[in-house]
Amino acid sequence: MFELKVVQDDEIKVLLNDLLELHGYDFTDYSKASLKRRINRLFTLDRFPSFAEFRYRLMHDAQYVRRFVEQITVPVTEMFRDPSFYKTLREEVLPVLGTYPVIRIWHAGCATGEEVYSMAILLKEANLLHKSLLYATDINPEVLERASNGIFPLNQMKQYSENYISSGGKQEFSSYYSAKYDMAKFEDSLSSKMIFSTHNLVSDRSFNEFQLILCRNVLIYFDRQLQTRVFELFTESLDNLGFLALGSKETLRFSAVAARFKAINAKEKIWRKIA
Amino acid sequence: MEKDSLRQVDLVLIGGSAGSLEVILRILPDLKYGLPFAIIIIIHRKSSFESTLTDLFGSRTGWLVKEAEEKEDILPGTIYVAPADYHLLIEDDRTLSLDFSEKILHSRPAIDATFQTAADVYKRSVAAFLLSGANADGSAGLHAVQKAGGLTIIQDPEEAEIKYMPVQALNKLTPDYILSKHKMAELINLLGNKG
Structure with missing residues (x-):
């Protein structure tokens, strides 16, 4: 210590x-x-x-x-963290996204990419990955380099596999990676739809329009004023009726844009842009 | 203990791990109402335990018991429970913030993280209790509280269900009190006597 x-x-x-x-x-x-x-x-x-x-x-x-x-910037992340969150994505968000000809998703502050790979697995299982683009951004180029490799420590896989199953996963989790020494390399078909780029939420602008933006456990590190600016950036970057997903302890409730969103259910931190 | 009733206390911290739940459940019913400080509880547990913990504590006291939320003001008369799987930190403006960085000594929430940041902000006006546990978390934090001039209390290892945590802390510092769980509520009530 x-x-x-x-x-x-x-x-x-x-x-x-x-x-x-x-x-x-x-x-x-x-x-x-x-x-x-x-x-x-x-x-x-x-x-x-x-x-x-x-x-x-x-x-x-x-x-x-x-x-x-x-x-x-705390590059700490996990696959299928908060399994019930991923279950909600599977059951309530992906069916809506499936109606679009092309699905654009932004992982803002993706760190080493574990959540992006989790999302790719969800999309693949919903048969939507082929028409999806996952934009994964972070302030720091080092972690993006690692994220793009899709190689994670093997000793985490037991936990991730349990998370995956709790999230409603039906496949053999180990079928998505090959183990080599103490690392697990996720299959290239998952990363083929990912686009990695540096983006600084503090200073950079909107760069596209998305149907889903995920930014989990990033805003807890920002003060209220900066949170407000980032919420405006997200609002601007979302399609009408697009989804915004935050970390389990983060909320849109106190922000100026709150009135433009509606929570999709009481428990998970997922909102839909309605205005 | 009487002399401590003269102390200005704005925040009471209670940290513990295995064997500490029972101690906290013993303290809560004996707390007076209207004491002029907030209480923050940091207890190690599995994340699945989460929502039941605030309910359980709430059922034992008339104080408002709630899970700590990010950017929330720390208000007297309220008991804040650190959420599972996040570190709970104290900001300079006496608000709470959450942090999802690495576990510290295998723990998240870590007692050290809350104790250290609280000491940094509240300085002399904090009192920190370290209870039973099977882990060395809390020692560094308690030491920081002491260095900042705060009051430090360690559960008597002789009666602690798991004495490792109290013993680790005792190896690092001499606290103001080594207390039995039966005496803790009494001390907290005294700290609130000042006004």
Whole structure:
């Protein structure tokens, strides 16, 4: 366990300012407590002798900036996390999406891609993958590289397989990947419909119109003001009657765009754009 | 304990793992109403246990018991329960936030994460209880509370159902109190005596 006060609050402000001015990454509207923990964790993990050296490295080493961004933005994700959420996608959302000639889905903040592959499996089982496009974006290029490979640790597969079954999956989960050493490589047919690209929710604009946008466990790291801006971006990027799916503890309820959406059921965090 | 009634306390933290549920259920019915602080409970459990926990706690006290939500204000008279599978953090403006980063010592929610961020924000005005458990989570957090000037209490390992967690913490710090579960509600009520 790391100490929380190794990097002081005013030093964090200096770092965030450097990152914005020198590298164009704007973390100033991120929730502070989490950011502070991530920065202190990284400082401890990478054994910097002093703040000055940490700062210098971040100013001058582009490779290290990438590591910083990856580590600060919490690339933690799972396949079929919250199985009941995926069950609802299967039963209530995919039948609607199936009526479109082309299905465009945006995974915003996809991290290492586990959810994108989960979605591809759902689409394949609903016989919709062939006419779908999955746009998977993240602020940080390193994780996208990994996501596009579709290779995940083998020791996670037992849990993922259980999640998959609870989500209503009927196939043999292991039929979707081949195991090699301690890794599982998911079949290329799943990734053939995926398009990976960097996109920064803080500073980048809408780039297409979608029938479904998933952004799960990303907004918890943003302050209210930034959440509001991102909700506007999503609203703008959704077709009429398109779906927006958030993480299990996130809500649209307090946002300015709430009136333009209707929750599709009481339990899962999925809304439909109605106006 | 009497001297602690003079302390300004705005937040009480209770963290525990295996064997702590029973302790919390013993504390809750004895809490006075209208105490001038909020209580946050962080307890390790399987995610499937989730909704029943707030109901269970709510059935033992007249305090408002709710699952902690992101960006929510921390209000006196309310008991917040950390949701399963998220870390619960405290922001500078005394609001709650959730975090889905790596497990800490195999735990999410981690007691350390809440204790550390609470110490950072509330400083002297926090009191933190660490209860029974089979895991080393909580020690670093309790240490942070102590360093910030807050009040620290560890369940007496002799009576803890699983003494590992209290013992780990005792190896790291000398708390203000090593208490039996029978004395904990009394202390919390005293902390609220000030006004």
